[in-house]
Amino acid sequence: MLIHLTFMIFVFRSNNKMLRNPNYLYGEDSLLQVPAHGNFAKYVLQKLWICEDQLALINGKTHEQLTYRQMAKDAMNLAVSLVRMGVRKGDTIGICAENRQEYFSACIGIISTGAVLTCINPGYVDGELKHVLNISKPKIIFCSPASYKSHSKTLQSLPFIEKFILFGREKQNNTLSYEEFVESTKDISLDNFDVIDVTGQIDTAVIVYSSGTTGLPKGVMLTHFGSIASCEMSYSMDPKEPVLLINPWYHVMGLFGSIRVFVNRGIIVHLPKFDIDLYMKTIEVYKIGQITVAPPVLIAVCKFKSTYDVSSLKIVYSGAAPLKDDTIAAVRDRFPNLKAVLQGYGMTEITLCGSRHTLEDVLKDKVAGVGHVAPGTVIKIVDLESRKSVGHDQVGEICIKTITIMKGYVDKDNSEDFDDEGFFKTGDIGYYDQDKNLFIVDRLKELIKYKGFQVAPAELEGVLLEHPGIKDAGVVGIPHESAGEVPRAFVVLQPGSSLTEEEIKAFIATKLSNPKHIRGGVKFVAEIPKTPSGKILRKLLREMAKVKSHL
Incomplete structure (x- = not known):
């Protein structure tokens, strides 16, 4: 038995008003086939x-197969x-x-x-x-x-x-x-x-982890119902074309992205880790038609010289960070039969997808930004000071309401994460154009995105301050051609300390996993700029980083 549910007709009216807000972006009214049992x-x-x-699944390295x-x-x-x-x-x-x-x-x-x-x-x-x-x-x-x-x-x-x-x-x-x-x-x-x-709408099916401005991962609770709804949203992959995936399955993009392929009867070829030569060889061997990647992988692929036959590739799906126009152009040059480069915007807290391009967008020549709002979803852009919604081409914080929203964070009061209309405050800054395409321009949250991984500056700062030779520290991301961003540390040494840059890098490497290493270098300063309340002025640090960055 299936319950056919049409969402947004009753879910997204705000403040008892019967008229839609003209500044909001509304996804398609979504008719979902949600089983009555509600069990993911x-x-x-x-x-x-x-x-x-x-x-269903092929290991591209060992060639093991699973039906x-x-x-x-x-x-x-x-x-x-x-x-x-x-x-x-x-x-x-x-x-x-x-x-x-x-x-x-x-x-x-x-x-x-x-x-x-x-x-x-x-x-x-x-x-x-x-x-x-x-x-x-x-x-x-x-x-x-x-x-x-x-x-x-x-x-x-x-x-x-x-x-x-x-x-x-x-x-x-x-x-x-x-x-x-x-x-x-x-x-x-x-x-x-x-x-x-x-009880599908209440019970938690999955806990995944998302970093916040505190610098420490939070446990995101995703319900059975939200997980099913995520899989029932419109799907643009061709189930007849093998998909090559290297996204880690502990991450919401890899986990739910893969399950979406399975529930639509597709074939996934996966690799245990990214190796550029094996990656290109796998495209040739398995006649891969679609890949799902983060931008750094595409950059590496375009730079890699090989004679592998990659003519089978038709669609590139990119997420985790925006693609630059020159990268898209290079991808098109690299794959001769490519039909489309599609992007999307999402996060752990909304069970993956908030906006996306579709193949229909390609046919209509309307691919821009990170696409249109996903079905069952409403997005508003709010002014950073007044918190009022703004219209097209005006920059503000992206706030989302969706049928796939998380239940909440484990053992955390979630009231500050949602506004009075029930929209989740993403911490990302963006705008939409007259055609209602969403664009991401910055992050209100201070996360550094290294190859699609979220690196919290406060976490690195906390570890740096554990070192007896360090008095104070601040961390920001600086641009990097292939990785997107890398962390740069600004360090105030204790009186008499003779710590070197390499010693500080090595200290972090023993304490934190690979994406969080200080690849952007260490700058020794007399003080870390802060507000009167003690909050680090990262904007000033970023300005200082621009002056000295040579990456």
Whole structure:
């Protein structure tokens, strides 16, 4: 049974007014087929099951293949095993692994039990790992052999983690085997299996992590209903064309972007990490028709000289940061049969998508900015001082209301994150043109975007201040041709300290993961400019960085 729901007719009227605000951008009124059960795992399983033995996932490096039917069976077997082990609705279960064949079966199996899935970056260092795990407090952790080897000491030190399950057949001390879990029930099928009931609009399906201006990741709770709605939004990929993905699956873009492909019967070819030669070779070997990437990957691809046949590529989907016009031109030159370069704008808190280009936009020659507002979504631009909505071509903060909005942050009062009309305050600055295309021009939030990763200056500053030789510190992003932005540190040394730039860089490298390293250099200053209340004046730091930046 399906409930056909038309949104925005009743959801987005504000302040009891019956007329739409002419300054707002309204996405299409969205007719979604939302199952009456409202369970995200059941929704995905039903989509997978009808694809039978069609290929779903291919490892472009090892050439391992996984069918839709096998993905679904593994998920159901895992769910049965977890419930037998004692997993109950409301428990949290984590996955800390690189992209690999078992990942999505584990995701779907976990959610099928009524438990909450949390996806963790295996590249975190110990302090970061402890921080996010103390947010979600998972009862069980699934790990790849590599991630468990790297993090076992930290993971075992956390009292709330009761069991460790390793992907593959390899066993290490104090771990269980994933393969044994998915082989538990021989004749399992969708006919003799059912998920644990949930209340779709209330219950959390997934916790993912998003950095904020505090510098520390926050746990974003995404509901079953919002997750289904995200997958039901209009889809512009061609299911007949293989998609090459390198986006990490612990991130909302990789996780929900991939599930969207699956529920639309597409084929994903994935790589465990980005290697430029292997990436281009994979396009040739698997006749890749579509890629989803962040801008730094496109820049690297355009600069890479090779003789691989990449004529199969037709569509490029880019996200995480805006593309420059010269990059788009270079991409078109690199791929002779390219039909379109499409961009979108989204974030973890809205379950991925707020605006996007479509193939229809291409046909109408209306591709601009980061596209039009997504279905089921309303966007307004508000003046930074008055907080009143403004019209086209006027810059302000982007605020979003959508059917896919998060439930909230874990253990955080969310009242400051939403305005009195229920719009989420994104912290991004932009505008829209007369054709209602959205453009992103800056970030009110002070995050640095390094190759699509969000790097919070306050987090780096906090670590810098841990060093006994550093008195004060401020961090800003500076432009970088291939990475987008890199962090530059401004440092006030303690009296008598003789710390060097290289020593400070090395100190950060031991404390924080790779995207947060000080690639923009260190500038020694007499003081960090601040307001009377003590807030760092990053605008002045950015001006100082412009004078000295040679990148």
